Amino acid sequence: MRSEAIYTKGMxxxxxxxxxxxxxxxxxxxxxxxxxxxxxxxxxxxxxxSELMFxxxxxxxxxxxxxxxxxxxxxxxxxxxxxxxVFSQTWLDFFPDPAVRPARVTLxxxxxxxxxxxxxxxxxxxxx
Numbered sequence: 001m002r003s004e005a006i007y008t009k010g011m012x013x014x015x016x017x018x019x020x021x022x023x024x025x026x027x028x029x030x031x032x033x034x035x036x037x038x039x040x041x042x043x044x045x046x047x048x049x050s051e052l053m054f055x056x057x058x059x060x061x062x063x064x065x066x067x068x069x070x071x072x073x074x075x076x077x078x079x080x081x082x083x084x085x086v087f088s089q090t091w092l093d094f095f096p097d098p099a100v101r102p103a104r105v106t107l108x109x110x111x112x113x114x115x116x117x118x119x120x121x122x123x124x125x126x127x128x
Contacts, residue, residue, distance in 0.1 A: 008059045009037075020060050020121075027064050027123040032056050034117055042114040046083050049116050050090035057121060058094075066125040068094060071102040076119045081108040087117060 005018035006027070020029040033056075034049025035042055043049050057074075061067055078087060084106060095101040102121075111118060 004064070006060055006063045008056060008063055019056070020064065022064050022125065025125045027060075027066065027070075027121070027125055029057075029060060029119075029121045031118050031120055032060070033115055035115075042116070044114070046078075046086050046116045047090060050087050051093075053117060053119060054090065054094045057119070060121070061123065064123070064125055066123055069100045070125050071121050071123045073103040073105065073122045074119050075121075076104060076106045076117065077109050077111060078106060079109075079111045079116045081106075083116065 001024045002022065003024075004022045006020040006022060008019045017030050019032070020027055032053055033042070034046075034052040036048075036052055043052070057071070058068060061070060076087070078084065087106075091104070
């Protein structure tokens with residue numbers, strides 16, 4: 001069974017962990033944030049952090065041999081639950097087709113610092 005640690009450019013962790021792990025056709029991510037690697041900071045607004053987070057998700061899926069359509073679930077943590085509507089617009093931009101949109105769980109917790117959002121994903125990919 002194929003096993004692969006997925007690393008992406010622009011997404012790093014303070015700990016030595018990959019962005020995601022694929023075993024067979026199952027992929028599970030580490031925490032994914034809206035960090036702007038080019039600027040070395042979190043953008044000040046949730047919309048931009050959400051866009052960057054989904055760009056990272058798309059990159060992880062591409063590195064693993066999949067697409068956004070292969071994602072089963074996205075678990076989201078928002079720093080402020082009142083930001084749910086702002087985030088939902090970015091969600092619809094990245095998952096416009098309700099027929100293939102993944103399940104989503106949105107939770108609230110103190111993310112610390114300037115981070116406004118983070119997530120983890122579970123996906124089932126085609127065997128290669």
